[in-house]
Amino acid sequence: xxxxxxxxxxxxxxxxxxxxxxxxxxxxxxxxxxxxxxxxxxxxxxxxxxxxxxxxxxxxxxxxxxxxxxxxxxxxxxxxxxxxxxxxxxxxxxxxxxxxxxxxxxxxxxxxxxxxxxxxxxxxxxxxxxxxxxxxxxxxxxxxxxxxxxxxxxxxxxxxxxxxxxxxxxxxxxxxxxxxxxxxxxxxxxxxxxxxxxxxxxxxxxxxxxxxxxxxxxxxxxxxxxxxxxxxxxxxxxxxxxxxxxxxxxxxxxxxxxxxxxxxxxxxxxxxxxxxxxxxxxxxxxxxxxxxxxxxxxxxxxxxxxxxxxxxxxxxxxxxxxxxxxxxxxxxxxxxxxxxxxxxxxxxxxxxxxxxxxxxxxxxxxxxxxxxxxxxxxxxxxxxxxxxxxxxxxxxxxxxxx
Numbered sequence: 001x002x003x004x005x006x007x008x009x010x011x012x013x014x015x016x017x018x019x020x021x022x023x024x025x026x027x028x029x030x031x032x033x034x035x036x037x038x039x040x041x042x043x044x045x046x047x048x049x050x051x052x053x054x055x056x057x058x059x060x061x062x063x064x065x066x067x068x069x070x071x072x073x074x075x076x077x078x079x080x081x082x083x084x085x086x087x088x089x090x091x092x093x094x095x096x097x098x099x100x101x102x103x104x105x106x107x108x109x110x111x112x113x114x115x116x117x118x119x120x121x122x123x124x125x126x127x128x129x130x131x132x133x134x135x136x137x138x139x140x141x142x143x144x145x146x147x148x149x150x151x152x153x154x155x156x157x158x159x160x161x162x163x164x165x166x167x168x169x170x171x172x173x174x175x176x177x178x179x180x181x182x183x184x185x186x187x188x189x190x191x192x193x194x195x196x197x198x199x200x201x202x203x204x205x206x207x208x209x210x211x212x213x214x215x216x217x218x219x220x221x222x223x224x225x226x227x228x229x230x231x232x233x234x235x236x237x238x239x240x241x242x243x244x245x246x247x248x249x250x251x252x253x254x255x256x257x258x259x260x261x262x263x264x265x266x267x268x269x270x271x272x273x274x275x276x277x278x279x280x281x282x283x284x285x286x287x288x289x290x291x292x293x294x295x296x297x298x299x300x301x302x303x304x305x306x307x308x309x310x311x312x313x314x315x316x317x318x319x320x321x322x323x324x325x326x327x328x329x330x331x332x333x334x335x336x337x338x339x340x341x342x343x344x345x346x347x348x349x350x351x352x353x354x355x356x357x358x359x360x361x362x363x364x365x366x367x368x369x370x371x372x373x374x375x376x377x378x379x380x381x382x383x384x385x386x387x388x389x390x391x392x393x394x395x396x397x398x399x400x401x402x
Contacts, residue, residue, distance in 0.1 A: 003057055004044060006090025009098065010067065010174070013197045016190065017068045017182065021087055023060020024107030024118065028152025029166070030055065032122070032362065033129060033369070035146050038170065042092055042099070042146075049147070057089075058149055058168055059106060064089040066109035070185060071178035071234030072284055074268055079185055081178060081234050082111025085118040088174060100174055101146065104128070105166040119155045122148070122165030123353040124400065126365060128245040129167055131344050134372040135242055138340050140220045141213070142242040144170040158262075158399050162357050171241055173198070177210075177281055178234030180288040188291040195292070198238050203289040206238070207301045211282050213240025215309045218278045219316040224343065225251045225329040227271045229261035229398060233281050246400035249346050252388050254324040260346070260398045279305055328388040340375030341386045344368065346396045348385065 011018045036046050048054045056062060066083035073081075087103040105120020112118050129145035136142050151164035175198055183190040191203070200206040217240055221228065228235075229247035237243045247261035256272025264270070269277060282305065286298040317323060319336070326332035333339025352364040371381025378386075 003053065003062065004092065006092060006101065007098070008065065008090045010088060010091070010100065010197075011065045014190075014194060016186070017179065017194075018065040018088070019068070019082075019110040020063065021060075021066045021109040022063035022107075023087060023103065023166075024151075025061075026059050026107075026151040026153060026164070029059040029149050030152070031058070032126070032148045032150055032165070032356075033366075035129075035133070035144070038144055038146055042094070042170070044146075055149070058103070058147060059151065059166060060087045060089070060103050062089075063087075064103070066111050067174060067179070068111060068182055069176060069178035069234050070181040071176075071232050072181075072281070073232045073234070074264075077181075080111070080182070083109055084112040084116055085109070085120060097172065099170050099172055102169045102171065102174060103166055104169055105151075105164070117155060119151070119153065120165045120167065121155050121157045121357070122150055122163040123159075123357045124246055125149075125165035125167035126353050126356055127248070127349065128169070130349065130365070130369050130372060131245050131248060132169075132242070133369070134344055134375065135226075137373050137375050138224065140224075140226075140242060141217055141240050143237075146170050159357075171237070171243065172239040173237065174243075175238045176234055176243070177236045177238070177285045177288070178232075179238070180285060181233060184288040184291050191289065191292045195289075203293040204297050204301050207282070207286055207289060207298065208304070210236075210238050210240070210285060211301070211305055212308055214278050214282065215275075215305070216240070216312040216316070217242065218274050219309075219312040221274060222271070222313075223316045223323075223329075224333065224339070225254070225258075225271070227251055227258055227260060227269070228274065229259075229264060229269055230400065231269045231274065231277045231281065233284050236278070236281050236285075247398040249396065249398050250343055252328050252330070252345070252390075254326065254329060260396055262397050262399050275309060279309075330386075331388065338376075340372075341378055342371040342375045342381050344372050345385075345389050346398075347389050350396075 064087040068082040108118030146168040149166045153164040154161040235244040249260035251258035258271035259267040355361045374380035
């Protein structure tokens with residue numbers, strides 16, 4: 001099979017929001033895990049992906065584009081962020097439209113911060129693969145993971161030197177609130193073009209759709225105890241997919257103050273804050289659309305936010321008081337509503353990743369991956385994988401991997 005023929009729809013439609021780039025010259029890229037069912041869905045040949053040419057393609061040697069965006073990071077506006085360690089290879093047609101294929105951890109780009117290596121560590125890439133595929137398995141909108149590769153390099157992170165890694169991400173779109181903010185800082189014409197590329201006729205339609213998608217998404221997160229960990233506006237996809245799993249975790253109890261990210265020192269993105277933070281982010285989206293709309297029109301759309309949230313909450317969390325009182329969110333959901341039996345519990349996943357990163361032993365990771373990608377099947381994993389780990393007590397910490 002020849003190299004897949006990707007379109008470059010993002011770059012062709014928004015040329016001022018991309019920069020050409022290619023992956024670093026990695027010494028020995030190798031596939032650690034390949035999502036063969038997803039590859040087949042996309043019409044990709046698994047044998048070719050494992051070939052020398054396929055490995056070069058999956059590690060970015062053939063080039064692509066880094067995308068530009070702005071964003072509020074922990075409440076502070078940064079006018080230029082962009083893909084500092086990601087590379088958009090292009091997009092493919094699917095029965096439902098198109099999907100984009102992006103590498104994360106493939107090396108520096110024109111948007112990399114000074115001194116940043118643009119690389120990924122293997123552990124966070126394995127985390128994103130497993131958690132995103134779990135989210136897909138339980139029906140929560142998410143980016144998907146096609147593969148994780150090691151690069152043949154080591155990178156220096158909090159834990160010392162660890163193997164370098166790349167995750168190959170598949171998404172309906174990588175446009176985000178931060179993309180609109182970037183366009184708004186440049187020209188109304190660019191905002192109008194972005195709205196069109198996102199599939200909308202008017203800014204009010206875009207805001208209404210993103211509001212509906214994201215509020216429902218957060219309600220679904222809350223139902224299973226998911227803590228995103230870094231809900232900056234550049235990590236809120238217009239498509240309504242969960243994106244960027246860097247410091248994510250799960251809380252076993254409905255603790256509103258549950259916060260695991262090492263960089264969220266004040267708990268801005270704690271479990272119970274997620275609905276309010278999303279409302280704040282959506283208001284920033286409305287502000288970014290003002291160059292092509294007006295304040296009254298934006299306020300009219302935002303007025304529907306509270307009713308949309310209440311509907312989403314009632315739909316996805318029908319018994320909030322009982323869920324809040326439960327000793328274990330997952331056990332309660334499984335017993336009362338047929339929810340998943342297996343989820344990526346924090347320490348369980350951490351041990352599997354440590355085994356892969358430091359001992360080159362992938363067996364615990366693959367055992368957990370099998371369980372959480374078949375989360376309703378009691379035979380997919382051992383009994384202990386379904387058992388609570390106990391109150392986290394604030395001692396468990398996640399890292400974004402940069």
